[in-house]
Amino acid sequence: MPALPEEFYILMKWSEELSKLKVRANADTPKDARVAREFGAVGIGLCRTEHMFFDPERIKAFREMILSDSIEQRRKALEKIKPYQKEDFIGIFKEMKGLPVTIRLLDPPLHEFLPKTEEEIEVLSKEMGVSTKKIKAKIKALEEFNPMLGHRGCRLGITYPEIYEMQVRAIMEAACELAKKKIKVIPEIMIPLVAHVNELKMMKDLTVRTAEDVMKQYKVKIDYKVGTMIELARAAITADQIAQEAEFFSFGTNDLTQSVYGLSRDDAGKFLPFYIEHKLIEEDPFISIDTEGVGQIMEIAVKKGRKTNKNLKLGICGEHGGDPKSIEFCHKIGLDYVSCSPYRVPIAKLAAAHAKLKTEGAELVRSTV
Ligand code: PEP
Ligand code: MG
Numbered sequence: 001m002p003a004l005p006e007e008f009y010i011l012m013k014w015s016e017e018l019s020k021l022k023v024r025a026n027a028d029t030p031k032d033a034r035v036a037r038e039f040g041a042v043g044i045g046l047c048r049t050e051h052m053f054f055d056p057e058r059i060k061a062f063r064e065m066i067l068s069d070s071i072e073q074r075r076k077a078l079e080k081i082k083p084y085q086k087e088d089f090i091g092i093f094k095e096m097k098g099l100p101v102t103i104r105l106l107d108p109p110l111h112e113f114l115p116k117t118e119e120e121i122e123v124l125s126k127e128m129g130v131s132t133k134k135i136k137a138k139i140k141a142l143e144e145f146n147p148m149l150g151h152r153g154c155r156l157g158i159t160y161p162e163i164y165e166m167q168v169r170a171i172m173e174a175a176c177e178l179a180k181k182k183i184k185v186i187p188e189i190m191i192p193l194v195a196h197v198n199e200l201k202m203m204k205d206l207t208v209r210t211a212e213d214v215m216k217q218y219k220v221k222i223d224y225k226v227g228t229m230i231e232l233a234r235a236a237i238t239a240d241q242i243a244q245e246a247e248f249f250s251f252g253t254n255d256l257t258q259s260v261y262g263l264s265r266d267d268a269g270k271f272l273p274f275y276i277e278h279k280l281i282e283e284d285p286f287i288s289i290d291t292e293g294v295g296q297i298m299e300i301a302v303k304k305g306r307k308t309n310k311n312l313k314l315g316i317c318g319e320h321g322g323d324p325k326s327i328e329f330c331h332k333i334g335l336d337y338v339s340c341s342p343y344r345v346p347i348a349k350l351a352a353a354h355a356k357l358k359t360e361g362a363e364l365v366r367s368t369v
Contacts, residue, residue: 010038010047015350015352016040020331020352021335022038022046023345023348023349024043025345029092030176033095035344036342040345043096043339046104046108046190049167052085053106058081063115064077065077065078065163066138067134076161077295081166085171089170089175089187093183094178100187104191105158105164105189105203109144109156110156114138126299137240154191154192158199165210172187174213174341177215186224187205187222189245191203194230194232195235196233197245208226214246223339225247226247227248228248230301232256234254236256237304239302241308243288243309244309247309247313248312248313249314250317251317251335254286261290295333301335315339324348326338334354
């Protein structure tokens with residue numbers, strides 16, 4: 001990235017000093033992490049891990065995992081992926097050294113990783129020595145009418161704990177190896193699509209058990225956190241229970257908007273412009289937080305979450321985290337940070353400072369005279 005003018009850094013520094021909200025970035029490669037840091041992100045608020053599995057070196061092993069019938073076979077296939085996962089995290093942790101990195105465990109439904117066309121199935125069948133019949137049967141078995149409301153997020157980790165176990169091992173092994181080289185790593189492990197506290201409890205137990213085991217093996221202590229995304233209305237409304245098992249919440253407002261509106265985030269574009277044109281709604285709720293609906297649910301979650309866990313850290317990592325209007329709302333309801341695309345970090349920092357000036361500007365001026 002070309003060097004930015006000195007004024008940019010001064011402006012970012014002033015914004016940061018003034019803001020209450022911290023700004024992190026959504027990044028899942030070392031390159032994005034570097035850009036985010038260069039722009040002044042003070043951590044990664046969302047590292048999605050799904051894209052990593054499409055890498056040519058590991059998609060085959062992951063498909064082998066999906067097509068396996070026993071947990072032992074699935075573990076063996078996942079073992080082949082773990083070294084790559086570890087390298088992913090080492091790369092990101094190194095870029096973000098000294099800053100928190102929130103890594104989300106696998107979220108999308110498994111069928112997304114299987115081939116779609118006859119041709120692709122044919123190729124996979126030859127590559128793996130598995131009959132096309134078996135592959136097609138698996139595709140059929142994993143088919144869902146509403147995959148975005150189906151077998152994904154922590155539901156995946158609950159039914160295939162070996163996937164999350166491999167990911168937590170890779171995260172903690174990466175952290176321990178760097179810690180041994182005196183590189184400070186602050187991993188935050190995030191469980192997606194939780195609706196009920198029992199889901200979080202089960203996945204947290206798995207995470208803690210695995211993390212402790214790795215630290216024992218390396219004889220290293222890592223300061224890691226376990227938290228969850230708040231993406232479903234039920235999670236927000238029962239946030240007091242969920243907060244007892246979480247060290248942080250990150251609002252996944254893409255899915256939260258979908259779940260509060262009962263409106264598919266992938267199809268909304270087909271009719272929302274008509275709604276906006278005819279003033280049925282003011283603006284696209286997938287761009288700016290709908291403060292009367294989704295926003296109120298977020299506020300409930302903030303209040304209830306903090307009631308049972310005073311130290312709960314609160315952030316947002318949906319697309320709204322880079323939208324100035326939404327950032328102002330996040331400031332008002334008392335979040336600790338927003339997380340957005342690396343290239344939106346400067347805008348988000350300015351918006352965070354602006355939000356503080358707008359709400360507390362008069363007092364700030366009075367206190368300096
Ligand atoms: C979200 O739902 O807001 C989120 C950040 O997760 P994803 O977009 O990956 O579903
Ligand atoms: Mg989501």
